[in-house]
Amino acid sequence: MSKNAVDxxxxxxxxxxxxxxxxxxxxxSNSLPGKVLAKLANTITELGEDKEVLVIVLQSEGDRAFCAGASFDELISIDNLDTGKVFFSGFANVINAMRKCPKFIIGRVQGKAVGGGVGLASSVDYCFATKFAAVKLSELAVGIGPFVVGPAVERKIGTSGMSELAINATEWRTAEWARDKGLYTEVFDTAHDMDKAISELIEKLSGSNPEAMAELKRVFWQGTEHWDDLLAERAAISGRLVLSDFTRNAIEKFKKK
Structure with missing residues (x-):
């Protein structure tokens, strides 16, 4: 891989x-520009169709940042409605790929999750985290809102938890808070302990009936069949709001921090 690709x-x-x-x-901080979102959605879709794959583990590189959400550089470069909708549709495509994937997806959240990162953690089927995995939905603080990830987050932690995160957009919630709300299944002191628990679960699932797991996955996600349309509508809302002067000024301020 070239240095440019890594960057x-x-x-x-x-x-x-x-x-x-x-x-x-x-x-x-493992933010997600459009190209990474597209590759992530395509990868999950392809693995879902691979008969050799029984379980998928979703993780990010590094120690203390799971995902910083949308790329600010890409956000500030959006200059029309179509481009805005396409960018936010990237998050929608990843969530929908995870939703439709017939394989269980296990989340490994080793550090902080912001915005779209919370959406990813909400879209896996079983999520492990460390005590460093605080969460925040910061979108309102930059003039938009967690419209695309909102349905996934609300499905996982309920309307009350979702509204708490969305309204108090500058406040971190601890990993223990996220566990108590149902976002994380377990929280560990170290990544080593988390990885051990992930391995133990994988070993159990490796002996399970793939057809039964696929049917369970369908059951878990019943009632979300309209999300292709819903998340596209939400992406259009975010794409419109990101063009406002308020949002552009707010993003510039965040970038300077």
Missing amino acids: QGDVRIERKGGVAYVEFHHPL
Whole structure:
């Protein structure tokens, strides 16, 4: 891989038996520009169709930042409605790919999750985290809102938890808060302990009936069949708001911090 490709972020796949480890990376706290979002959605879709894959683990590179959400550089470059909708549709496509994937997706959240990162954690089927995995939905603070990730977050932690995060957009919530709300299944003191628990769960799932797991996955996501249209509508809202002077000024201020 070239240095330039690394600087722009990437998605890597490592296979171990029937387990596919999907790792995304970006030098700016694992933020998600459009190209990384597209590759992530395509990767999950392809692995879902791969008969050799039993379980998928979604993770990011590094120690203390799981995902910083949308790329500010890309946000500030949006200059028309179509471009805005396309960018935010990138998050919609990843969520919908995870929703439709017939394989269980296990989340490994080693550090802080912001905005779209909370959306990713909400869209996996079973999520592990460390005590460093605080969460925040910061979108309102930059003049937009968590419109695209909102349905996934609300499905996981309820309307009350979702509205708490969305309204108090500058306040971090601890990993323990996220666990108590149902976003994380377990929270560990170290990444080593988390990885051990992930391995134990994978070992159990490796002996499970793939057809039964696929049917369970369908049951878990019943009632979301309209999300292709819903998330596209939400992407259009964000795409419109990101063009406002308020949002552009707010993003510039955040970038300077």
